[in-house]
Amino acid sequence: xxxxxxxxxxxxxxxxxxxxxxxxxxxxxxxxxxxxxxxxxxxxxxxxxxxxxxxxxxxxxxxxxxxxxxxxxxxxxxxxxxxxxxxxxxxxxxxxxxxxxxxxxxxxxxxxxxxxxxxxxxxxxxxxxxxxxxxxxxxxxxxxxx
Numbered sequence: 001x002x003x004x005x006x007x008x009x010x011x012x013x014x015x016x017x018x019x020x021x022x023x024x025x026x027x028x029x030x031x032x033x034x035x036x037x038x039x040x041x042x043x044x045x046x047x048x049x050x051x052x053x054x055x056x057x058x059x060x061x062x063x064x065x066x067x068x069x070x071x072x073x074x075x076x077x078x079x080x081x082x083x084x085x086x087x088x089x090x091x092x093x094x095x096x097x098x099x100x101x102x103x104x105x106x107x108x109x110x111x112x113x114x115x116x117x118x119x120x121x122x123x124x125x126x127x128x129x130x131x132x133x134x135x136x137x138x139x140x141x142x143x144x145x146x
Contacts, residue, residue, distance in 0.1 A: 006034065006077040007047045008069040011062055018059040034077055042082045049084060051137055087141040091124035098133040 010019055010027035019027075021044060028040040035043060044060065047053040053060050085093070088109075095105045105127065113123035121142035128135045 002075075002077045003047065003050065003081050004052060004064065004069050005071050005075060006043060006081055007052045007062060008064075008066045009034075009071055011066045012069075012071065018056055018061045020059055024060050035079075035082075039079070039082055046082060046084060050090070087121040087138055088124050091121065091128055091135055091138050091142075094135050094138070095124075095128055095131065095133055098131070100131060100133070 006028070009032060010024045011017065013027050013031060014023060021041070024044060025037050025040040028035050028043065029037045034040075044053060048055075052063055054063055055061070092102065092105060092109075096102050109120060109123045109127045112118075112127055113120050116123060116126065118126075119142065121138075125135060125139045125142045128138075
């Protein structure tokens with residue numbers, strides 16, 4: 001996923017587990033020229049909301065191992081990474097990454113939503129669990145929307 005790649009790159013470039021906000025922004029905006037400084041700051045917000053970054057003693061730390069993320073030569077992240085995704089979008093992306101066809105997942109989630117009379121987010125969580133796909137904190141987010 002390109003969001004993981006964009007988040008991992010500053011940590012890979014510096015070879016450290018934690019970075020200051022300014023170090024993170026400098027790598028993405030000046031060193032890599034992937035984003036403007038403002039966009040890089042926005043990426044921090046999105047990645048924190050998505051659970052990919054956390055604050056540790058005032059610094060940024062990844063919640064996943066940077067070595068697990070391959071960054072191909074010539075990779076450039078898309079600016080659409082800078083928008084917040086809904087709980088449903090995040091759940092759907094997780095299902096697709098687990099190998100489930102997007103159209104099949106959407107159709108099944110819509111059927112579940114109608115059958116159970118719940119929000120699309122809750123239906124996506126139920127569907128993911130039935131498929132054996134771990135969705136992390138999305139279940140709590142979906143519960144909050146019930």
